[in-house]
Amino acid sequence: MALHKDIDYRLELARGFLNEAEQDYSLKRWRSCVSGSILVLENTGLAVLMLFGVSPLTHKPAGHLSQLITEGTVTKEVAELIEEILPELEKYDSHEKMLAKYGNESSYQLPWELFNEDEGVLAIEAARKSMRISSEIAALLPSSPTPLTP
DSSP: OHHHHHHHHHHHHHHHHHHHHHHHHHTTOHHHHHHHHHHHHHHHHHHHHHHTTOOSOOSOHHHHHHHHHHHTOSOHHHHHHHHHHHHHHHHTSHHHHHHHHHOBTTTTBOHHHHOOHHHHHHHHHHHHHHHHHHHHHHHHSTTSOOOOOO
């Protein structure tokens, strides 16, 4: 049952980052809102992977989730839910995470210069969606942990 604890941990981690991203959003701290949202996406993606026994040792869960769909490892209903979050997982991969942390070093743009309200809104919406959908997927699987309410 350690797997359940690991999955619960990932979902709780995502929930904590979502709470922080929501605070950053309300305070108009766009870079940190985007950064926290990216961590929500990464952790919810990893939690979903772990529901199917895939190791969480990746920072790009989208590729592995796509593979689960391609292989037919998941039901049609779960595949449709995963497909809803794949674009966000792909968009906010490790490249976006690096920009939020370090900025664009080649053009000497600081992270605070790269993210504005539009990016903050898109990122937080993606994080909320991923939290909701990952909880729905967890609820569909008979041996999954108790899903968090978004």
